[in-house]
Amino acid sequence: MPAGKSHKGAPAAAPASGGDRIGSLPDEILHRVLSFLPAQQAVQTCVLARRWIHLWKYATGLRIVGADGNAPVPFEEVREFVDSLLLLRGSSPLERFEVKVAGAAIDVRNLRLWVRYGMMCNVQVLRLKVHGNAPALLRFEDPPLASRYLTKLELRGLAFNKDFLDFSRCPAIQDLIIKECSFKHAERILSQSLKHINIVRGIFNNLSSRTPIHTPNLASLKLHVSGGRTPILDRMPLMVSADVLISSCDSCSRSDNGDCGDESCKGCIPNDTSSVLLHGISEAEKLLLASGSKTVYLQLKRSYSCSPYFKHHAYLKDLLIYMAATCPVYFQEGLEMLPYF
Structure with a gap:
């Protein structure tokens, strides 16, 4: 073997005292x-x-x-x-x-x-x-990620196109961290394998549509909506902990309680429509809901066991609700939680 050569991975000759x-x-x-x-x-x-x-x-x-x-x-x-x-x-x-x-x-x-x-x-x-x-705009022709090796993805300062957050071709991904990004053009967040999602200061669509999040195997969620429409969470039966902060103004200016009755209103959810968030987080063991703007009404029945959203309330160990200091909170008896949450 020529001088100075060694098998790949083999250590070089032992150095003299004080050597390399x-x-x-x-x-x-x-x-x-x-x-x-x-x-x-x-x-x-x-x-x-x-x-x-x-x-x-x-x-x-x-x-x-x-x-x-x-x-x-x-x-x-x-x-x-x-x-x-x-x-x-x-x-x-x-x-x-x-x-x-x-x-x-x-x-x-x-x-x-x-x-x-x-x-x-x-x-x-x-x-x-x-x-x-300004966020770097991913063009509409940019395809979704495709990898059977990717397990963790961290993104910051991007404006997503409609399909980039479709992880159906990333079967091993488990962790998603997104900070200061725009979801205005994102049609969905989709994954069967994700276990943890952390979205910080997300700007969502401020028009009539909401971004659905379909991640049925999610165990933990941290969601901070700082602008636009609150995304829709599909059912997440394996959820353990959820922290949700809504800093944006996503409510009807004409009605303090429920649907204002105008079918064209972008700030309402019709009375016969499911809650935006609670289908996804109602089965969590630890749940934190927070708001930084406007009046928030929380409608809960006297018993969680009667609520369609907290039917598995026996697993709910901690429920914390934080509002801004200037934001009054009203608890009322009712059939369901208001659209704001």
């Missing part, structure tokens, strides 16, 4: 170590020694972030670098792929290609975060 201890580690460990570095720094290790020339290509994680490892990197600063990096790296499998960019004019075409690259490399955890004054 990092260089003596097996390749597999170095691949994992390099995965924690920003991609720019990981690539620079190729100048350390002959052995390091190609190690960065097999790192188990790829991070397109700022030099400090946390801040977003300017998009224009790394666009060409990332395009070249992905070509040179090849299709080595990825456990984690993180893109955190900022800028006023982010080209979504590049983001789309980068995400597709992650899917090609069988990425398990994908983080795509855009920092800017």
Whole structure:
């Protein structure tokens, strides 16, 4: 075997006292170590020694972030670098792929290609975060994600198209975290495998339609609606905990209690229609409902056992309701909870 060569994965010769201890580690460990570095720094290790020339290509994680490892990197600063990096790296499998960019004019075409690259490399955890004054709009031709390896997805600063959140072709995904994104054009959130959803400061459709969330195997939900129409939750029989905060104004201005009677009213839910949220969260063991705007009426029957929404009330261990300090709360006897919740 030529000098300086070793089997892949085998450690180099033991260093003398005070020698290169990092260089003596097996390749597999170095691949994992390099995965924690920003991609720019990981690539620079190729100048350390002959052995390091190609190690960065097999790192188990790829991070397109700022030099400090946390801040977003300017998009224009790394666009060409990332395009070249992905070509040179090849299709080595990825456990984690993180893109955190900022800028006023982010080209979504590049983001789309980068995400597709992650899917090609069988990425398990994908983080795509855009920092800017306006959400980066995913075009309507951008297809839904498709991967049997993806287990966790984190998104920030995006405006979704109608199908992007359809995860029917991602059978292993279990965790979804979405922050400061627009759902105005999203037709649905759909998944049979999701276990946990965390939506923070979501802007939903402010017209007549509501975004349905169909995730029947969900165990935990955190939903913060900061604008637009409150989404519709389908039944979630495995729900353990749910935190719901409605900060937007999603109610009728002409009626304080129930349907105002105008069929064209966008702020009402007709009396013969099911509740927007309670079908999904009524079977949770821990339930938190919070509102930051307007008067909220809560109509509950005297006993949970009589309520169509809390028929499994024996499992409900904690029910917390928080309102803004200036928001009065009225408890009334009635047949069902009002459309606001």
